[in-house]
Amino acid sequence: xxxxxxxxxxxxxxxxxxxxxxxxxxxxxxxxxxxxxxxxxxxxxxxxxxxxxxxxxxxxxxxxxxxxxxxxxxxxxxxxxxxxxxxxxxxxxxxxxxxxxxxxxxxxxxxxxxxxxxxxxxxxxxxxxxxxxxxxxxxxxxxxxxxxxxxxxxxxxxxxxxxxxxxxxxxxxxxxxxxxxxxxxxxxxxxxxxxxxxxxxxxxxxxxxxxxxxxxxxxxxxxxxxxxxxxxxxxxxxxxxxxxxxxxxxxxxxxxxxxxxxxxxxxxxxxxxxxxxxxxxxxxxxxxxxxxxxxxxxxxxxxxxxxxxxxxxxxxxxxxxxxxxxxxxxxxxxxxxxxxxxxxxxxxxxxxxxxxxxxxxxxxxxxxxxxxxxxxxxxxxxxxxxxxxxxxxxxxxxxxxxxxxxxxxxxxxxxxxxxxxxxxxxxxxxxxxxxxxxxxxxxxxxxxxxxxxxxxxxxxxxxxxxxxxxxxxxxxxxxxxxxxxxxxxxxxxxxxxxxxxxxxxxxxxxxxxxxxxxxxxxxxxxxxxxxxxxxxxxxxxxxxxxxxxxxxxxxxxxxxxxxxxxxxxxxxxxxxxxxxxxxxxxxxxxxxxxxxxxxxxxxxxxxxxxxxxxxxxxxxxxxxxxxxxxxxxxxxxxxxxxxxxxxxxxxxxxxxxxxxxxxxxxxxxxxxxxxxxxxxxxxxxxxxxxxxxxxxxxxxxxxxxxxxxxxxxxxxxxxxxxxxxxxxxxxxxxxxxxxxxxxxxxxxxxxxxxxxxxxxxxxxxxxx
Numbered sequence: 185x186x187x188x189x190x191x192x193x194x195x196x197x198x199x200x201x202x203x204x205x206x207x208x209x210x211x212x213x214x215x216x217x218x219x220x221x222x223x224x225x226x227x228x229x230x231x232x233x234x235x236x237x238x239x240x241x242x243x244x245x246x247x248x249x250x251x252x253x254x255x256x257x258x259x260x261x262x263x264x265x266x267x268x269x270x271x272x273x274x275x276x277x278x279x280x281x282x283x284x285x286x287x288x289x290x291x292x293x294x295x296x297x298x299x300x301x302x303x304x305x306x307x308x309x310x311x312x313x314x315x316x317x318x319x320x321x322x323x324x325x326x327x328x329x330x331x332x333x334x335x336x337x338x339x340x341x342x343x344x345x346x347x348x349x350x351x352x353x354x355x356x357x358x359x360x361x362x363x364x365x366x367x368x369x370x371x372x373x374x375x376x377x378x379x380x381x382x383x384x385x386x387x388x389x390x391x392x393x394x395x396x397x398x399x400x401x402x403x404x405x406x407x408x409x410x411x412x413x414x415x416x417x418x419x420x421x422x423x424x425x426x427x428x429x430x431x432x433x434x435x436x437x438x439x440x441x442x443x444x445x446x447x448x449x450x451x452x453x454x455x456x457x458x459x460x461x462x463x464x465x466x467x468x469x470x471x472x473x474x475x476x477x478x479x480x481x482x483x484x485x486x487x488x489x490x491x492x493x494x495x496x497x498x499x500x501x502x503x504x505x506x507x508x509x510x511x512x513x514x515x516x517x518x519x520x521x522x523x524x525x526x527x528x529x530x531x532x533x534x535x536x537x538x539x540x541x542x543x544x545x546x547x548x549x550x551x552x553x554x555x556x557x558x559x560x561x562x563x564x565x566x567x568x569x570x571x572x573x574x575x576x577x578x579x580x581x582x583x584x585x586x587x588x589x590x591x592x593x594x595x596x597x598x599x600x601x602x603x604x605x606x607x608x609x610x611x612x613x614x615x616x617x618x619x620x621x622x623x624x625x626x627x628x629x630x631x632x633x634x635x636x637x638x639x640x641x642x643x644x645x646x647x648x649x650x651x652x653x654x655x656x657x658x659x660x661x662x663x664x665x666x667x668x669x670x671x672x673x674x675x676x677x678x679x680x681x682x683x684x685x686x687x688x689x690x691x692x693x694x695x696x697x698x699x700x701x702x703x704x705x706x707x708x709x710x711x712x713x714x715x716x717x718x719x720x721x722x723x724x725x726x727x728x729x730x731x732x733x734x735x736x737x738x739x740x741x742x743x744x745x746x747x748x749x750x751x752x753x754x755x756x757x758x759x760x761x762x763x764x765x766x767x768x769x770x771x772x773x774x775x776x777x778x779x780x781x782x783x784x785x786x787x788x789x790x791x792x793x794x795x796x797x798x799x800x801x802x803x804x805x806x807x808x809x810x811x812x813x814x815x816x817x818x819x820x821x822x823x824x825x826x827x828x829x830x831x832x833x834x835x836x837x838x839x840x841x842x843x844x845x846x847x848x849x850x851x852x853x854x855x856x857x858x859x860x861x862x863x864x865x866x867x868x869x870x871x872x873x874x875x876x877x878x879x880x881x882x883x884x885x886x887x888x889x890x891x892x893x894x895x896x897x898x899x900x901x902x903x904x905x906x907x908x909x910x911x912x913x914x915x916x917x918x919x920x921x922x923x924x925x926x927x928x929x930x931x932x933x934x935x936x937x938x939x940x941x942x943x944x945x946x947x948x949x950x951x952x
Contacts (some may be wrong), residue, residue, distance in 0.1 A: 188731040189265045190238055192229040192735035194245075196256035197576065199330040202316025204229060204273050205358035206250050211271040213819040214241045222329055232268055251317050252287050252463075254576070273353060274698065286325050286634060288572050289407045290463040291495035293318035295356065300497055301421035301504065306345065311497030312369045312546070318463070322575055323408040323550050324362055327633055332361045343368035372498065374674040377539060379531050389498065392542045393505040398584030401425055403445060403516055403530050403538040406496050408547040408552030408571050408610075409523030410516035410530055410917060412538060413439075417510055419469045419479040425512065426481065428537045429521075433809035437467045437490035437554070439513040441503035446491055449476040449510065464572030466555035470504040478510060485803075489816040490556060495572075515553055518552070519808065520594070520614025522623040523551050550630060551623070552610045561908045562899070564952070566928040568595075570610040575634060577605040578926050581682040584943025588660075590628070590652040591615070592669060592698075595928075596811070597627045598933040600637040601943055606679075608927060608936055609633050615651045626657065643667050643938025643944065647699035648858045665942045669698030670709045671718045673897035678715065679893070679940050680933070682921050688714045689723070689922070690891040692882055693908065694900035695930070696736070696790035696810075705729070707788025707898075708844070710882055712889055715944050717832035722842040722881050723890065724792065725835070726785040730776040735784075735791070736925035737806050738764065739798035741773055742791050747851045748777045759854075761803035768924065789874070789900045792846045796870040799853055800863040810899065816867050817903050823868035829856060842881045868905070875906040879913035886919055895922035901929040 194203075199222060207220040207229055214237045218230040219841070246255050291836055292300075296315055299307040307313040314682065324335040332338055342350055346365050349357040357363045364370065366385070367647035373381050374388035380612040392402055399421040401414045412429075414421040417437045426432055441444045442736045443457060449623040450470040452460060465864035467490040472483070473482035486754060494500045503509060516524040516534060524530050525548040530541055556567040566573075580601065590597040596612040609627045613620040633637060642660030646668045656664045667675075674691030679939035683689065691711040701720070708724030735741035747756060753774065760851045776782055790813060797803040797812035802819050806812055823924045829852060837843040852873075853866050861869070882894050892912045901907050901923060927933040 186235075187233060187265050187267070188238060189230065189232040189263045190242070190262045191263045192231070192242075193226050193258070193259040194229065194255060195226045195747050197252065197254035197287050198227045199706060200316070200321050200361060201252040202250045202356065202358065202360065203253050204317070205353040205355075206248075206253075208273055209272060210244055214243060214244075217268040217271050219268070219274050220273050222644060230263070231271075232265055236430065243632075252290060255672050256579075272911070285502055286328075286575055287321045288464070288574055288576055289320045289323055290308070290318050290572060291465045292497055292500060296497070297500060298796055299389055300705075306365055309501065310366045310369070311372055311389070312362075312364055312544070314360060314362045314364070314498055315356045316358065317356065319360075319362050320360070320407045323548055323552050326636065330361060335361050336549045337362050337364065339547065340369050341366055351607065354472075359751065369908070370543070370544045372544045373543045375531075377531070377541070377863055382540070386501070388542060389501045390505065392537065392540065393502055396502075396511060397506060397509070401428070401537065401870060402540045402542055402612045403524075403534050404498065404513075404542045405527070405530070405544050406498070408548060408550065410523050410534070411513040412516050412534070413511045413513055414771065416478050416482050416512045416645075417508070420478045420482060420627070422512060423482045428718050432807055433484055434519070435486055435490065435819045436512045436514045437492060438478065438482060438510050439492050439494060439499065440510045442493065442509050445508055445510065445682040445788060446470070446493075446757075447473070448508075448741050449473055449478045450489060450491055453559065455564060455733075459557045459559070459564060460491065460493060465493055466557045466572060467492045469556065469558035482512060485815050485818060487821045492554065521617055521619055522613060523553055524553045550610070558902060559910050560904045561923070563923065563925070565902060565924060566926075566932065567902060567930065569597075569608065569928055569932055574921075575607055575631070577607045578605055578680070580604045580679055580940075582685045584940070585642065585945075586637050586639050586643060587939050587942040588628070588656070589643040589938030589940075589942065590656045591624075591935035591938070592645050592931045593647070593650045593652060595931040596620075596624060597932050597935045598624065598631060599939040600631050600635050600639065601939045602635075602637045604872075606936060606939060607631060607637070611932065621651045621655075624652065625818055634804065635941075641665065641942040642643040642837060643672075643935075643940075643942035644670075645669055645672070645699065645934070645938070646701070654898070665938075665945075667781045667936065667938045667941045668701055668718070670706055670898070671711060672934045672941065674711050674713045674718065674895070674937070675940045676933035676937035677717065677895045677897040677922060677924060678713070679936065680927050683893075685944070688712070688891055690882055690886045690889070690894045692878060692894065692896045693717075693898045694789035694878070694906075695898035696788055696899035697786070699917055700787075705784055705788060706788060707790055708792070709787065710878070710885060712885070712891065715940070720841070721885050722788055722844075723837075724844045725846050726787045727791065727846060728777060729784040729786050730773045731782060732784045736794070738762070739791075739794035739806065739812050740804065742795035743799050743850065744770075744773050745777060745783070746795055746847050747854065750847060750851055751854070759799065760801055761798060789898070792849065793870070793900070795850055796853055796867065799850065800857070800866055802863060802867065813900070813903065817871065817905060819864045820867040820871050822864040824865075826868050826872075829861070829869040829873065834877065840886070844877045844881060846873075846874070849877075871903065871905045871908055875909035876913055879910040880899070880909075882912060883917035883919060887917075891919070893920045893922055897924065897929055897933065899930040
């Protein structure tokens with residue numbers, strides 16, 4: 185049989201996953217000669233030999249690929265046979281880097297775990313043990329191509345034994361860039377709050393475990409930043425951590441050794457377990473068990489808790505010492521600020537917070553907070569898409585030019601897109617803080633460097649005062665498109681569901697705040713949308729927010745704003761509400777409403793839920809983002825009756841636009857309070873009626889305007905009860921229901937939607 189040759193170009197996640205040694209072994213097994221080399225944006229493979237062997241190789245390539253590899257496309261060309269003597273791996277060459285995908289950080293694999301617990305292994309008790317199938321990737325990368333010298337592992341030259349493994353194509357550590365051992369790799373140590381070293385290596389882990397069991401608070405350096413840890417089974421250290429951080433109520437995520445321990449305090453379902461145990465190891469929000477064995481202050485007044493399993497060697501070694509332990513593992517940062525990543529920074533910024541520090545000397549090249557997932561309406565939803573996912577791209581249903589989306593202000597991300605791939609950054613935070621804004625710029629520049637995408641067009645928020653808007657305009661100038669916040673949500677939803685360019689959708693966008701085309705605050709929107717633009721077809725009744733942002737922090741102000749004019753002053757004064765300045769503040773708010781001074785109008789669904797939570801005595805002060813609505817949902821979960829009280833009705837706005845009268849919703853809560861229904865029953869009724877009212881308007885509009893699909897986006901979509909009710913009502917009316925699948929429902933998707941708008945180069949208003 186005559187010899188032939190094929191030239192293959194493979195794109196996808198094919199760097200840093202053992203792809204080239206896999207190709208080498210595969211070629212050898214099929215008795216082929218040739219080469220494999222990394223060109224930055226793809227892997228090139230030349231194979232020569234018998235036709236049957238070539239065909240077998242091509243068949244096996246996608247089926248037997250390494251576990252972390254993701255193949256997007258294989259291009260195959262027939263070329264001239266050149267009679268190469270053997271198959272070899274050629275050094276990387278600089279390429280364009282476009283479409284180059286660095287793999288995300290993944291949990292330590294079972295083989296490496298076995299080695300760190302095997303006394304006969306040279307990796308015994310070494311926490312930085314890694315191979316091509318696991319470990320840090322993105323958080324080590326400084327530039328491309330993804331070779332050791334371009335990562336933070338360049339600081340650790342390989343010893344002789346590691347060099348042998350690194351250069352052996354038949355070893356699973358071949359070209360695993362973070363490979364190292366106790367002789368040549370990073371070091372671990374425990375220090376006190378002053379930086380004095382108390383123990384090194386495994387002894388540091390043993391001592392840290394003892395300190396955690398004693399109830400002390402530690403910082404722990406991981407892949408992409410620091411966690412602050414304490415014993416979650418004891419009330420005292422959790423309360424002390426709250427006092428030190430100034431977070432009286434914000435729920436803490438916890439980490440446990442395995443699912444058996446998790447089930448001692450939570451009730452994960454099958455889909456929860458799939459998320460929890462994946463190699464990405466996200467924080468998964470789980471229902472608490474009725475007999476939870478954790479300190480109540482870990483997740484106070486909520487029905488659920490964020491849980492993750494160990495993903496680093498250090499974490500696994502800690503849990504091996506006390507297998508049934510559960511530790512708080514919360515990010516070491518102030519809310520909305522970047523994670524702490526440097527040792528000196530930890531000693532300075534965590535002074536007075538952490539008693540001790542478990543440190544290592546591998547530089548974190550890229551901050552990367554934990555991913556957070558919740559199963560909503562039976563489907564996985566990203567609350568935060570970060571570690572374990574970034575920088576994997578999201579594939580688009582159409583091609584776009586080189587574009588950027590810079591996000592909103594809160595929960596910000598950035599997105600770069602070109603062709604059919606969009607790269608969404610890790611979670612950045614609140615860019616209203618200058619420290620976070622600088623981090624936003626760093627993430628943007630690093631993503632440009634890694635993807636090779638220099639944006640020609642830019643998308644930003646419509647809000648003129650956002651720092652991200654200024655960031656985009658200062659760089660994009662006239663090529664910057666300002667995209668209305670809720671339209672960006674809807675565009676992200678459409679592209680997330682791979683809807684083609686000609687698609688139309690009735691989009692429901694429910695959240696806390698977004699700048700509207702009319703200069704007011706939007707947040708409860710029904711948009712008839714295409715990729716060309718949108719029309720505001722319906723919305724929640726705009727409600728007064730006396731004091732503006734103060735009404736967000738003190739939801740009693742929202743209650744007064746919504747019921748002002750419906751109840752007399754004496755009735756309003758008797759409401760069981762909290763004001764920081766008591767009657768003085770009550771009088772001041774009434775004067776604001778009467779004189780219409782410093783009163784912002786908002787159609788926000790989030791503010792309605794806040795008001796209901798305050799009126800029912802469930803949450804009177806917001807100490808963290810989403811707190812009143814989250815506690816309202818938890819209260820509703822306790823409802824024994826699930827009453828379907830008729831608390832809300834529609835009204836027609838200007839030009840026949842349907843408006844949901846949320847004043848009547850809150851008035852109904854007031855009228856039924858103190859009667860046969862408990863606050864939990866009324867919390868359920870608020871969510872049920874709000875969801876049904878929105879869904880009924882949506883289905884009516886969809887039928888009238890000839891939409892086949894109705895979708896939901898925005899932070900309120902994380903509420904399982906509301907989302908499930910909307911989904912059920914929409915489906916019963918015969919429409920297809922869509923929600924997010926690959927990007928967050930909340931503001932983490934805004935940069936993605938902005939990039940879509942900029943990429944298609946259309947206006948952000950009006951349907952064409």
